[in-house]
Amino acid sequence: MGEFDLIAHYFKRPARRAALGVGDDCALLAPAPGMQLAISSDMLVEGRHFLSGVDPARLGHKSLAVNLSDLAACGAKPLAFTLALSLPHVDETWLAGFSRGMFALADAHECELIGGDTTHGPLNICITVFGEVPQGKALLRSGAKPGDDLYISGTVGDARLALEAHRGTVSLDAQALQAAQARMDMPTPRVALGTALRGIATSAVDLSDGLLGDVGHVLAASKAGARIDADAVAARLGIRIDTTTLPQDLRRQYTLAGGDDYELAFTAPASARDAVAHASLASQTPVTRIGSIEADAGLRLVDASGQPVTGRFASFDHFA
Numbered sequence: 001m002g003e004f005d006l007i008a009h010y011f012k013r014p015a016r017r018a019a020l021g022v023g024d025d026c027a028l029l030a031p032a033p034g035m036q037l038a039i040s041s042d043m044l045v046e047g048r049h050f051l052s053g054v055d056p057a058r059l060g061h062k063s064l065a066v067n068l069s070d071l072a073a074c075g076a077k078p079l080a081f082t083l084a085l086s087l088p089h090v091d092e093t094w095l096a097g098f099s100r101g102m103f104a105l106a107d108a109h110e111c112e113l114i115g116g117d118t119t120h121g122p123l124n125i126c127i128t129v130f131g132e133v134p135q136g137k138a139l140l141r142s143g144a145k146p147g148d149d150l151y152i153s154g155t156v157g158d159a160r161l162a163l164e165a166h167r168g169t170v171s172l173d174a175q176a177l178q179a180a181q182a183r184m185d186m187p188t189p190r191v192a193l194g195t196a197l198r199g200i201a202t203s204a205v206d207l208s209d210g211l212l213g214d215v216g217h218v219l220a221a222s223k224a225g226a227r228i229d230a231d232a233v234a235a236r237l238g239i240r241i242d243t244t245t246l247p248q249d250l251r252r253q254y255t256l257a258g259g260d261d262y263e264l265a266f267t268a269p270a271s272a273r274d275a276v277a278h279a280s281l282a283s284q285t286p287v288t289r290i291g292s293i294e295a296d297a298g299l300r301l302v303d304a305s306g307q308p309v310t311g312r313f314a315s316f317d318h319f320a
Helices: 003-010 056-074 092-108 158-167 174-185 191-196 211-222 230-234 248-257 270-283
Strands: 035-045 077-087 112-120 124-134 149-153 203-206 225-229 264-268 287-294 298-302
Touching (some): 003 092, 035 056, 056 077, 056 092, 056 124, 056 174, 056 203, 056 264, 077 191, 092 112, 149 270, 191 270, 211 225, 211 248, 211 264, 211 298, 225 230, 264 270, 270 287
Parallel strands (some): 077 112
Antiparallel strands (some): 035 124, 149 264, 149 287, 203 264, 225 287
């Protein structure tokens, strides 16, 4: 099977929103009047971002989900995406599973594939996603203000738990491992929450490299600091495990700096708590208040009793 046969068989579909679909030199895409395009790219490399042998349908889902998560953090609605795919060889069973998982998520968000590239090489997946957001309404990292509440969506730490189970540093029963693996392989992009937070949240970021590192980007852009309840975050581990299996220090490590969560962290004025609760309900996405923004630079961790939490919580670094 050649390159263009591969594209036609597994990735070509009728154009819906775009003026041109897959197959021409360029795709043509226009947002609705009064809207801005939101654009983001993410690359997934085998052995760095996903485990060898992962189910291809799950990998197809995750490859698009991590990009949709960026749109969610911007408050943008998905429109379309491109796919650049490097393959060590043409495996039709793998391609069928990968495209099935990718398109299932794409269809759920009415986001169409409009172009890309394929080549021979190490397994490498790069997606660029396009969304639209009303002019001037995008959620940014730079808007957090002292006194704002700090929230996270969903649960955190589950993907790190799955990774450590694969490494053999944590022992999980079959049910817990399956649940953690599902969170690592098939994250849920919080698009509905992101759009519901327009006009409410003062800043937002998606949690890809670890909560503390990603919140740090918000603090740097907003020229502010934050106080975070480490135990409120630790309680948001989604997999139910007792402290004999996962002691509190590891629970904090995985939830504060684990990475691969693809939840949203966002800020909003304390006066907007009812509006945040309504956005949570409308988007069917649980949110948890975990701290507050402060004027003094830096990030301060406290426990449930308000005492300082010490320790090093290093988020993921692609070049570390």
